[in-house]
Amino acid sequence: MNLDWNNLGFDVRKTNAVMVTRFVDGAWTPMEADASFTMSLNPYALVMHYAVACFEGLKAFRQKDGRVVMFRPDENAARLRRSAAYLGLPEPPVELFIQMCEECVRRNLDFLPPYGHGASMYIRPILMSVHPQIGLSPHPEVVFAVMGTPVGTYHGSTLKAFSAVIPGNYDRAAPKGSGSYKLAGNYAPTFRPYNIAHAQGYGEMLFLNSGTREFIDEFGSSNFFAIKDGTYITPLSDSVLPSITNKSLQVVATDLGLKVEKRHIPLAELADCQEVGACGTAVVLTPISRIDVKPVLEEAEVTASYRFCEDGAVGPMCTKLYRHLTGIQFGEVEDIHGWCYPVC
Ligand SMILES: Cc1ncc(COP(=O)(O)O)c(C=O)c1O
Known part of the structure; x- marks a missing residue:
């Protein structure tokens, strides 16, 4: 991928795929890769007006020896589960969370910045209730999606105050x-x-x-x-x-x-x-x-x-x-x- 790795900033870029799974009939559907970066939602979906959603942010790095790693994804998985429980949403198992993130990195490897630019891939998992309703009673119909985008650091590439x-x-x-x-x-x-x-x-x-x-x-x-x-x-x-x-x-x-x-x-x-x-x-x-x-x-x-x-x-x-x-x-x-x- 021909990107200016030294000046990525913290913007969203369309990559090859978003990983998606849904919670249907008490179980998570097999994860799928979606290349369209488009989701259709009922405008009554709970997430749209009551913000019934929680999310995470973690990073993948290409290391000095060429290996690709994610930093502490088990911790993000545990935190997402805690947020999901607070919202009354189904909690994605830790293994599913890690698999989704891993697969997201793999499918978007050409967007993972090479070593030596201080850049990485920001991974954004999001869990949201898409059930159409206006009442406040819980009725989870849930989408769990994981995106990844190449980023520099939030505030620029050097350590400045x-x-x-x-x-x-x-x-x-x-x-x-x-x-x-x-x-x-x-x-x-x-x-x-x-x-x-x-x-x-x-x-x-x-x-x-x-x-x-x-x-x-x-x-x-x-x-x-x-x-x-x-x-x-x-x-x-x-x-x-x-x-x-x-x-x-x-x-x-x-x-x-x-x-x-x-x-x-x-x-x-x-x-x-x-x-x-x-x-x-x-x-x-x-x-x-x-x-x-x-x-x-x-x-x-x-x-x-x-x-x-x-x-x-x-x-x-x-x-x-x-x-x-x-x-x-x-x-x-x-x-x-x-x-x-x-x-x-
Ligand atoms: C409000 C708030 N506090 C702290 C953090 C830092 O948390 P972490 O180090 O897990 O990214 C974040 C970002 O994720 C945040 O949004």
Whole structure:
């Protein structure tokens, strides 16, 4: 495939096939490859108006020695099952999830970026209720589809820092809501503040716990971590998505000799942190240069501003963690924890 592997960005590309299975009469139909990238849905399908859908995001890599691997697909399978259970949808078995992702990568191999460009294939599994109804009673008629598209990193191909804003007048998740599940419905309400924050030059939004607004929760599309006096700290919260990248970085941090603490992080503690980063499959590890606190996102007032690094001067621990994690994914660093699942 003749693509500009160094400048892929994070866009959707039509590839050879989408893998599809349906839950019919209590069982999953044999998976099929669909080349049309078109699905016909009844306009009353539950997903269309009530967002009865959950999804995942994971990556496949072509490694230094030519092998193709997926990063920790068993973890994504478990998380999708947890989201499905929350929505009352049938939970795809772990083996089916992995088979669908594996087959998606195999059928789209010519879209998998070659080694050496820092690029990978983003795999997007989605589970949705397509049953036509207007009542809120559960009646699952479900499609499980897996797509894959070649991507660079979310924020560009090099490790560069982004500024973030805490929007005082927006929450990502309700205190006893669905924030810790990867539900389609969690994301729609973040588009409006994202558009405003981006127009103001911020790369990310950081949300506080919505109940008391005392502690840091997570970024809109990724988890939060900070480096404070040789310790990797990350929020303990019921409304944060349990990030597989964060889980992996906590292990990498320990391997690199850092202490790891998962606990409540008061906003004011930002003043004592040397480095801050956003982590997730899409953002990988994106250092944060500055965090502004704005009581009202739409207005100019900034009540506090925390600085961590200048753009282009990324902190040493963020750099080490990034190199180690991506080193494992690209087969440059020994995968001592067995995170890379071989595809071919
Ligand atoms: C809200 C949110 N938090 C965190 C993450 C990071 O999770 P993971 O590392 O499993 O991709 C994501 C992206 O998947 C996300 O959408």
